[in-house]
Amino acid sequence: xxxxxxxxxxxxxxxxxxxxxxxxxxxxxxxxxxxxxxxxxxxxxxxxxxxxxxxxxxxxxxxxxxxxxxxxxxxxxxxxxxxxxxxxxxxxxxxxxxxxxxxxxxxxxxxxxxxxxxxxxxxxxxxxxxxxxxxxxxxxxxxxxxxxxxxxxxxxxxxxxxxxxxxxxxxxxxxxxxxxxxxxxxxxxxxxxxxxxxxxxxxxxxxxxxxxxxxxxxxxxxxxxxxxxxxxxxxxxxxxxxxxxxxxxxxxxxxxxxxxxxxxxxxxxxxxxxxxxxxxxxxxxxxxxxxxxxxxxxxxxxxxxxxxxxxxxxxxxxxxxxxxxxxxxxxxxxxxxxxxxxxxxxxxxxxxxxxxxxxxxxxxxxxxxxxxxxxxxxxxxxxxxxxxxxxxxxxxxxxxxxxxxxxxxxxxxxxxxxxxxxxxxxxxxxxxxxxxxxxxxxxxxxxxxxxxxxxxxxxxxxxxxxxxxxxxxxxxxxxxxxxxxxxxxxxxxxxxxxxxxxxxxxxxxxxxxxxxxxxxxxxxxxxxxxxxxxxxxxxxxxxxxxxxxxxxxxxxxxxxxxxxxxxxxxxxxxxxxxxxxxxxxxxxxxxxxxxxxxxxxxxxxxxxxxxxxxxxxxxxxxxxxxxxxxxxxxxxxxxxxxxxxxxxxxxxxxxxxxxxxxxxxxxxxxxxxxxxxxxxxxxxxxxxxxxxxxxxxxxxxxxxxxxxxxxxxxxxxxxxxxxxxxxxxxxxxxxxxxxxxxxxxxxxxxxxxxxxxxxxxxxxxxxxxxxxxxxxxxxxx
Numbered sequence: 001x002x003x004x005x006x007x008x009x010x011x012x013x014x015x016x017x018x019x020x021x022x023x024x025x026x027x028x029x030x031x032x033x034x035x036x037x038x039x040x041x042x043x044x045x046x047x048x049x050x051x052x053x054x055x056x057x058x059x060x061x062x063x064x065x066x067x068x069x070x071x072x073x074x075x076x077x078x079x080x081x082x083x084x085x086x087x088x089x090x091x092x093x094x095x096x097x098x099x100x101x102x103x104x105x106x107x108x109x110x111x112x113x114x115x116x117x118x119x120x121x122x123x124x125x126x127x128x129x130x131x132x133x134x135x136x137x138x139x140x141x142x143x144x145x146x147x148x149x150x151x152x153x154x155x156x157x158x159x160x161x162x163x164x165x166x167x168x169x170x171x172x173x174x175x176x177x178x179x180x181x182x183x184x185x186x187x188x189x190x191x192x193x194x195x196x197x198x199x200x201x202x203x204x205x206x207x208x209x210x211x212x213x214x215x216x217x218x219x220x221x222x223x224x225x226x227x228x229x230x231x232x233x234x235x236x237x238x239x240x241x242x243x244x245x246x247x248x249x250x251x252x253x254x255x256x257x258x259x260x261x262x263x264x265x266x267x268x269x270x271x272x273x274x275x276x277x278x279x280x281x282x283x284x285x286x287x288x289x290x291x292x293x294x295x296x297x298x299x300x301x302x303x304x305x306x307x308x309x310x311x312x313x314x315x316x317x318x319x320x321x322x323x324x325x326x327x328x329x330x331x332x333x334x335x336x337x338x339x340x341x342x343x344x345x346x347x348x349x350x351x352x353x354x355x356x357x358x359x360x361x362x363x364x365x366x367x368x369x370x371x372x373x374x375x376x377x378x379x380x381x382x383x384x385x386x387x388x389x390x391x392x393x394x395x396x397x398x399x400x401x402x403x404x405x406x407x408x409x410x411x412x413x414x415x416x417x418x419x420x421x422x423x424x425x426x427x428x429x430x431x432x433x434x435x436x437x438x439x440x441x442x443x444x445x446x447x448x449x450x451x452x453x454x455x456x457x458x459x460x461x462x463x464x465x466x467x468x469x470x471x472x473x474x475x476x477x478x479x480x481x482x483x484x485x486x487x488x489x490x491x492x493x494x495x496x497x498x499x500x501x502x503x504x505x506x507x508x509x510x511x512x513x514x515x516x517x518x519x520x521x522x523x524x525x526x527x528x529x530x531x532x533x534x535x536x537x538x539x540x541x542x543x544x545x546x547x548x549x550x551x552x553x554x555x556x557x558x559x560x561x562x563x564x565x566x567x568x569x570x571x572x573x574x575x576x577x578x579x580x581x582x583x584x585x586x587x588x589x590x591x592x593x594x595x596x597x598x599x600x601x602x603x604x605x606x607x608x609x610x611x612x613x614x615x616x617x618x619x620x621x622x623x624x625x626x627x628x629x630x631x632x633x634x635x636x637x638x639x640x641x642x643x644x645x646x647x648x649x650x651x652x653x654x655x656x657x658x659x660x661x662x663x664x665x666x667x668x669x670x671x672x673x674x675x676x677x678x679x680x681x682x683x684x685x686x687x688x689x690x691x692x693x694x695x696x697x698x699x700x701x702x703x704x705x706x707x708x709x710x711x712x713x714x715x716x717x718x719x720x721x722x723x724x725x726x727x728x729x730x731x732x733x734x735x736x737x738x739x740x741x742x743x744x745x746x747x748x749x750x751x752x753x754x755x756x757x758x759x760x761x762x763x764x765x766x767x768x769x770x771x772x773x774x775x776x777x778x779x780x781x
Contacts, residue, residue, distance in 0.1 A: 075183030105715035159187025165204040248319040254297035283325035286671040316403035348386030351395040352379040381415040391426040449652035453501040456736035469737035480708035514661030520763025524589035592762040666739025692720030
């Protein structure tokens, strides 16, 4: 948990240091009435903001500002402590007067190993079991034992105090480290020191309380799953708490596990079982289901109808998609095993539809949140039939009747324990488009000429919300990425990316830039403009840039000024009225082919809406005006996909290839579990804990892609990118980047269109399969 320093040097001897503490023990520093009032006021403010804020940054900032208001001359305060998280070892905060709090997270493996930390004053305190340290930074008694002090002096600081408060016994375990630096000419007074001494226990308590909820969420989501974890955290904790919910049921079981365990031994068998869970359980999470239990070598999961808007077909389609994806992953795994001379492995999957009791069972002291019902037992019997019927996926008639797929009947059977016969089914050999839409469609070939830089920019008209994730191609061919960074000045972005891709070379360097904005126009609207290609429309808007400005009044809307200024759904602000004013036949003429609804997502908002919750047009117009049009005017080597050719050709031919890529389109393929409504158990990307709950999934996806994530980004993923507003945008940037890398690696189809008007004016979304929109296969590559 390093105190920030650029170049720490070794401190003097321990005896010399201890002889220069210049401070009696904290217990010897009495508080007068005035100082006691300050401590009580600051502690009270911390407690109040801790209850209400939901952000420790705000609590920390309020504490330090309160100290300044009380006359304590703090100019810089640093705080660090360990946390209980599978990816994050520690978190720290830096406050400086007049600046926002800076939060830093440190991944496991980094804490305590850097040279800066090893030679820092805080580490010295830990290794020497010191709870308090003071150093004068100016004057005749100035200390230069640590290079950090020189940096602080350069910043105008005069006095340094550090505290260490342990949780439990000894500083070797968990606790809080804090340093306080004065910016007053005379440093800290005795009164100031007494206040800081008394305040450290309140600060430690605030730290511990502030992150209790986060730890609870982490543990609940990791061990119970998001849906069950959220229910438990909301208070459903007593034995018998639960409800009867309708759900599609998914149950998988590994074949021959007993014999494999005896043959492989414990260690190798555990590795095999974990790989099986990757095949069978990860597709469930990616399709929006809930893994209730990993029972030895079985996976029990449900797809609650409530998660899918109470649409039975959607829940069943998601469960079938997960089963097909599991089957695809198994085949890939068996190819790897065959290449290594290992025997094939197999598992069966039972699919059913019914009502399950979802809640707490067990004893008063030991509970498990799971689903129980006759439907679960029937799903297990269906899975068992896969051993004798020769098909990996077996579905009940009830399930098959509601899933929108082609099925093949396997005849009527009597399930063990059931008094009646029922017909069972397996998916027909023909590809099921709706299952393909959920991520089981085959990928394409890898990009023949990989770009040197892959960038996904999460775009917004607001510069504070524009963040980009950048992956650089290393010498070994793998891509590596760090923490998302601000996009910066838009007008120079493409030039900066080209230079970055070149890496100091005089030539070369290729960039693939993904933007989550619309590239292209509805064909019906392009016809009004007589624009045969999207580039024609860009040239037209370049000549008359006022066309990219929203109309001041609805009456001003025209084909030359199409952007709509009204909030959708209010009075004359609806899409039908917008279409009428543009001279189109109806709302469908406002959409491109790739924007229509699929089983996995709703239809996109009309391009020209610019206000309210669907601000599609604002971001598109901003990119067209400030990025694409200036780049074309400047003669930059720019290719627009798919208007200028196939993706691989464009990357090989142009310095920069720009594509339309949306994080939401990659969620299910990466296994990210987020939804529009946090209340339905699927989570929201606006929620830090829901973002953090997907960290392990994204790390695993990176492993499959052989994509290197540096340790600071690992920590940020585990932390959910913090409580700030930028967290959602940074999360989206990383998800978008990883989705683009999937396409480049051939793990996802590019979605290369071959039909007009897609290739001319409408454009396409990178990574979206034609199966998602049920378009003719021969229209795409």
